[in-house]
Each structure stands twice: as structure tokens, then as C-alpha cells.
Amino acid sequence: GESVGLHLPTLSVQEGxxxxxxxxxxxxxxxxxxxxxQESGKGPQFIIDIRSNMDKRQGQRVTVLLNxxxxxxxxxxAATQPGDSAVYFCAENTxxxxxxxxxxxxxGTTLTVKP
Amino acid sequence: xSGVTQTPKHLITATGQRVTLRCxxxxxxxxxxxxxxxxxxGLQFLIQYYNGEERAKGNxxxxxxxxxxxxxxxxLNLSSLELGDSALYFCASSVGGGTGYEQFFGPxxxxxxx
Numbered sequence: 001g002e003s004v005g006l007h008l009p010t011l012s013v014q015e016g017x018x019x020x021x022x023x024x025x026x027x028x029x030x031x032x033x034x035x036x037x038q039e040s041g042k043g044p045q046f047i048i049d050i051r052s053n054m055d056k057r058q059g060q061r062v063t064v065l066l067n068x069x070x071x072x073x074x075x076x077x078a079a080t081q082p083g084d085s086a087v088y089f090c091a092e093n094t095x096x097x098x099x100x101x102x103x104x105x106x107x108g109t110t111l112t113v114k115p
Numbered sequence: 116x117s118g119v120t121q122t123p124k125h126l127i128t129a130t131g132q133r134v135t136l137r138c139x140x141x142x143x144x145x146x147x148x149x150x151x152x153x154x155x156x157g158l159q160f161l162i163q164y165y166n167g168e169e170r171a172k173g174n175x176x177x178x179x180x181x182x183x184x185x186x187x188x189x190x191l192n193l194s195s196l197e198l199g200d201s202a203l204y205f206c207a208s209s210v211g212g213g214t215g216y217e218q219f220f221g222p223x224x225x226x227x228x229x
Contacts, residue, residue, distance in 0.1 A: 032214045043117065043205050043220030044158070051215070089158060093214045101214035102171050105158040 012112045019077040021109045023090035026071060030092035032101065035064060035075045038108070039086045047075070047088075077111075085113045118142065119208050119221035127227045133194040136224045140187055140208030146170065147189040148209070148218060149181055153202035164189055165212030193226070201228045 013019045025033070031052040036044035050057045050064045050073075057064050063076040073090050087108040093101040118141035128134055140147050149161040151174075160173035164183035175181075178196075183189045193200060203223045209216035 043119075043207070043223050045117075045220065046217045049215070049217075095214045101163075102173055103160045105160075107157050 008109055009107065010110045010112070012114060013080050015080060015082060015113050015115050017080055019075075019080045019084070019111060019113075021075045021077075021088050021090075021111065023073040023075075023106050024071060025073060025090070025092045025104075025106075027092060027094060027104070028068075028071065029094050030104075031095065032093035033064070033066060033073050034091045034093070034103070035062075035073075036089045036091065036105075037084075037086045038089065044089060080111075080113050082113045082115060085111055087111075117219040117221060119206060119219050121204075121206050121221040121224050123224060124222065125225050125227075127229065128196060129229055130196055130198060132196050132228075133192065134196065134226065136191040136193070136204050136206075136226075138189045138191070138206030138208075138221060140189070140206075141219055144208035144210050144219070145187065146209045146212045146216070147183055147187070148207040149175075149189070149191050150205040150207065150220075151202045152205060152223070153199075156202075158205075161191070163212070170212050196228045198228050201226055 034049045035047040038044045048059045048064050061078045065074045089108045090106045091103045095101045120139045122137045146165045148163045152158045161175040163171040181191045205223045207218040207220045209218045
């Protein structure tokens with residue numbers, strides 16, 4: 001079946017360092033990928049997305065890399081700050097003939113930033 | 116604040132009961148999504164509505180149903196509740212109904228089934 005998995009359930013980094021959060025997906029038909037951040041007691045928040053026709057996309061302090069050959073997605077956070085501490089989910093999307101998407105989420109990586 | 120509102124914030128009920136969760140999307144968003152987040156299953160997509168019509172279906176049980184009203188708010192109905200239905204239920208909204216539109220999540224409703 002479809003599954004999206006994160007390599008590490010937890011990640012601890014020092015403030016100011018770069019963070020890399022990894023995700024493996026299994027559905028080669030997935031054509032759209034999203035990273036979400038979820039802080040304690042809140043709903044998920046969109047961080048960045050990437051379509052399958054791209055291999056890299058940059059945002060503000062964040063970069064998403066997509067390797068379709070090995071079905072791997074990563075989120076890089078530059079100069080990690082205490083406010084980045086949260087659970088990070090990747091999600092893969094497949095879409096039906098009408099264009100509607102169905103998201104499958106990974107298990108999440110808990111990022112802790114040490115001051 | 117995402118602009119998506121959900122009520123109630125917390126709900127405690129007993130097995131076998133029926134509850135209704137309510138969601139108001141962001142102003143201007145036509146699409147509403149429902150998700151379930153539990154400790155053992157993670158975040159799971161349940162169902163999507165776009166402008167009043169069902170658009171996509173995920174892992175939604177037959178005991179669960181949803182609808183989107185003409186004013187675009189949505190309700191998720193959960194019936195014959197079981198202990199395993201205890202979870203956080205999130206609603207999200209987006210402008211469009213296809214992939215590629217950013218989804219904005221509400222604060223969630225925490226359902227506890229005793």
C-alpha cells in the first residue's frame with residue numbers, strides 16, 4: 001500500500017546549525033509533495049511544497065529536495081532557531097482524473113533546537 | 116491564526132454515541148478537508164469537499180460522514196463511536212479543489228470517547 005515514512009522520529013540540533021529532515025515515499029505515482037510543521041497544541045502549518053517535475057525548491061530558510069529515483073524527500077532548515085522546534089511531516093499527493101488530491105502523511109520527525 | 120475555525124475545541128462522549136464536528140473555512144476558500152490525527156495512526160486524510168460537492172475520499176469509515184453547506188462551512192458526523200475514534204480531528208481549507216493549493220489548518224477538535 002501507500003506509505004510515507006520519515007527516517008528518524010527525533011532530531012536534536014544546536015541553535016544556528018542547519019537541520020535536515022528526511023522522508024521516504026513509496027508511491028511512484030505521487031506528483032506533489034508538501035512539508036508541514038506542527039507545533040504543540042496546534043494544527044499543521046504548510047512550510048513548502050514541490051512538484052514531481054522539480055528536484056529542488058527554496059523558500060525562506062527552507063529548501064526541499066526531491067529525488068524521484070530513490071523516492072526520497074528532504075527538508076533543510078538553515079540556521080535553525082528555537083522557534084523551529086516542532087513536529088515535521090512530509091506528505092505525498094496523488095490525484096484522480098478530476099484533479100482532486102489525496103494526501104498520505106509520514107509519521108513525523110520531532111525537531112528539538114537546543115539554545 | 117489560520118482563519119479556519121473549528122468547534123467544539125474539546126468533546127468528551129461515550130461509546131455508541133454520535134457527534135458532529137463543525138468547520139468554517141477561511142473567507143474565500145471553496146475547499147474543505149477533514150483529517151484525523153491519532154497517536155497510533157498519525158495524520159490521515161478523511162475526505163475533501165469543494166464548493167458543496169465531495170471531491171476526494173481517503174480513509175473515512177462508513178460510520179463517518181461529512182457534508183459542505185451552501186455557506187461553505189462543513190460538518191463531520193461520527194456515529195456509533197468506539198474507543199479507537201478518540202483523536203484530534205482537523206479541518207483544513209484551500210482556495211481551489213485540486214492539488215497545489217496551500218491548505219490552511221484549523222486548531223482541531225479533540226474527541227475523547229470513554
